[in-house]
Amino acid sequence: QVQLVQSGAEVKEPGASVKVSCQASGYTFTSYAIHWVRQAPGQRLEWMGWINAGSGNTKYSQKFQGRVTFTRDKSASTAYMELTSLTSEDTAVYFCARKEPGSKSPFDSWGQGPLVTVSS
Amino acid sequence: QSALTQPPSASGSPGQSVTISCTGTSSDVGGYNYVSWYQQHPGKAPKLMIYEVNKRPSGVPDRFSGSKSGNTASLTVSGLQAEDDADYYCSSNAGNDNWVFGGGTKLTVL
Numbered sequence: 481q482v483q484l485v486q487s488g489a490e491v492k493e494p495g496a497s498v499k500v501s502c503q504a505s506g507y508t509f510t511s512y513a514i515h516w517v518r519q520a521p522g523q524r525l526e527w528m529g530w531i532n533a534g535s536g537n538t539k540y541s542q543k544f545q546g547r548v549t550f551t552r553d554k555s556a557s558t559a560y561m562e563l564t565s566l567t568s569e570d571t572a573v574y575f576c577a578r579k580e581p582g583s584k585s586p587f588d589s590w591g592q593g594p595l596v597t598v599s600s
Numbered sequence: 601q602s603a604l605t606q607p608p609s610a611s612g613s614p615g616q617s618v619t620i621s622c623t624g625t626s627s628d629v630g631g632y633n634y635v636s637w638y639q640q641h642p643g644k645a646p647k648l649m650i651y652e653v654n655k656r657p658s659g660v661p662d663r664f665s666g667s668k669s670g671n672t673a674s675l676t677v678s679g680l681q682a683e684d685d686a687d688y689y690c691s692s693n694a695g696n697d698n699w700v701f702g703g704g705t706k707l708t709v710l
Contacts, residue, residue, distance in 0.1 A: 515699070524603060525638075525646065525689050525701040539697045575645060583693050586636035586651035593645055 482506040484514075484576055484591035491597045497564040502576030502591050509557040510534035513581050516550065516561045518572040519593070526572075531559055532581055566598045604629060604690055604702035611708040612680045620705045622673040622690030628700055630671035634693040637666060637675045640704075641686045649688075650675060677707070685709040 487501040502514060516528040529540040531550035538550045544563070552559045559576060573595050577587035605623040612618040622629065622637075629635055635653050638646035648657050650666035653673060663678045673692070677684055690702040 517701070524704045525640075525691075527691075527699045527701060530697070541698065577646075583632065583634055583697075584652060586634075586648050587638070587646070587691070588648050588651075588657065590645035590647075 482578065482589045484578060484589055486574075486576060486591040486594050489595045489597070491599065492566050493600055494567055494598055496566050496598075497562060498566060498570075498596050499560055499562040500574050500576075500594060500596070502559045502561070504533075504557045504559070504578070507578075509552075510554055511580075512578050514550075514552070514559040515577045515579050515587060516548075517575045517577055517587070519575070520569075520572040523572075525575075528561070530579070533559060534581075563596075566596075568598050570596065571598045572596060602700070604692060604700055606688075606690060606702040606705045608703070609706045609708065611710055612677075613710045614680050614682065616680050617676060617678045618680060618707065619674050619676045620688055620690075620707065622675070622692075622702045624671050624673075624692055624700070626671060628692040628694040629668065629673050629690075631695065632693045633668065635666070635668060635673040636691045637664075638689045638691065639684075639686045640689065646689060680709050682709050 483505045513530045515530040531538045549562045573593040575593040576591040578589040637650040640646045653668045654666040694700045
């Protein structure tokens with residue numbers, strides 16, 4: 481079955497960077513995009529952007545442009561999200577979600593979402 | 601892009617029906633039939649319940665249904681059950697491969 485397994489919880493100091501991984505299994509990794517969605521404690525889901533796992537093309541939400549980078553390792557069926565210049569407002573659960581490229585399809589499978597805590 | 605607008609809360613007794621709205625603009629909800637709905641229990645990842653406005657993935661009970669009129673999409677849960685008690689989020693394509701979520705609605709089964 482389709483599975484997205486993410487790396488564990490992290491604690492970072494303000495100004496640092498964090499890199500979260502998302503390992504896919506149960507499907508052809510390069511046929512889908514991986515989207516990143518975060519959720520601050522008690523808050524709504526917030527879309528961050530996506531990476532096409534096949535082509536490596538990326539799209540970033542304007543809010544995170546310049547501070548976030550998506551990469552992928554096809555040989556390991558793993559996508560990565562790196563967020564820099566962390567502040568306390570970046571404390572959130574960071575989910576990866578699978579989606580077919582294109583407009584119609586939904587986010588049909590999600591990772592478990594590690595909590596990233598930014599605190600001094 | 602701004603978040604889609606959902607009511608913060610909704611409630612109903614077991615067996616009743618409840619409808620949750622999701623209001624956007626002509627640039628997102630109104631412009632595409634690509635609205636989806638997600639259920640999220642505390643501490644868990646979201647689960648897809650409805651896609652393309654009114655389609656149900658395999659395994660989702662037919663008590664869940666979706667619709668759309670203009671810039672507002674709706675999720676209806678019929679025959680409420682205790683396990684439906686959760687947060688619900690709508691999502692829509694917002695053009696140019698951008699996506700947006702709603703603010704979320706906490707559904708309480710009384």
